[in-house]
Amino acid sequence: MEPTASPHPAPGPGAPHRRPDPHEAHHEPGHAHGSGHDHHHDDAGCxxxxxxDAQVFGGLLDQAVAVAVEHAPTPMRTVVDLGAGTGTGSRALARAFPDAGVVAVDADPAMLDRLRAGLAGTGLGDRVRTVEADLDAGWPDVGTADVVWASASLHHVADPARVLRDAHDALAPGGLLVVVEMTATSPVLPDDAAHADLAAHLASAMTHAGWNRYPDWTSYLVDAGLEVVDRREPTAVVPPGPDASRWAHATAARQREHLADHLAPADLAALDAVLAATALTHHDDTTDPADTTGPTPTHTIGARGGRIVWAARRPR
Ligand SMILES: C[S@@+](CC[C@H](N)C(=O)[O-])C[C@H]1O[C@@H](n2cnc3c(N)ncnc32)[C@H](O)[C@@H]1O
Known part of the structure; x- marks a missing residue:
């Protein structure tokens, strides 16, 4: 773990924040197709x-979930996961709150299919239910929530202030809203010191390109009537290994393809070096992982990532 805050596009707590422009495109790192409101874009790649990301940065998810556990009310009956995606958060929350039901909300039916498939064999299936709903169309019928969780999803909605007001109203008094966003997505080369600015340059390029762009949510939470009780920025550097290589290859390929106009030649060269170093080690859908006839891969590329986590309570 790195103790320091990572570079990311959100200003610090005291800095003026920027309302998101509902017309700008929002993307996650690596999600480069279509606007944030096209819920069916590039489903498989996304x-x-x-x-x-969940595989490589499971430790960061654990830290974000720990924030929810630390501030959650009792009794814990219902968690609502907004923009649940493939269900990484939903499963972690179901494990962290063994007495609660989890309602996983997403506008994209393909994501929800994948989420349900991911519940197989986990023993969590009877406590996680899915609701297909577009948050831009209004608050879904999910009942009263003790925790509302929004990970890498709040910046996708057209009117986050409205969604946060609705979340406030859906929370039981004393209930908790947790907002998570991604920071500092960058591969780590063996000669990391020579690329000291790569993570910052990639973060800046992603912001300029409209990927994963979000404001400091603090004042939005306050404006929605919530009391901010925590804010943390965990970061992690995951050492080289098979998962880091696969993550770095997929991430660098998308960054190389879509951020070229926003990066200096040295940064592009670094991404090329990542692609070359991971060319033998990543597995895509056409690679048979059981095929051991090729050269034995040596893993040299690490993964740098971070999260920013806000927790806010509905006053009793
Ligand atoms: C980047 S993914 C995050 C998934 C998951 N929360 C995670 O942290 O891994 C964003 C998710 O929000 C969903 N989403 C975006 N806009 C939405 C909306 N207006 N209503 C409901 N879901 C939405 C997308 O379909 C996608 O699954």
């Missing part, structure tokens, strides 16, 4: 990157 889901693949989300799952890879």
């Amino acid at each position: 889901a693949q990157v989300l799952d890879l």
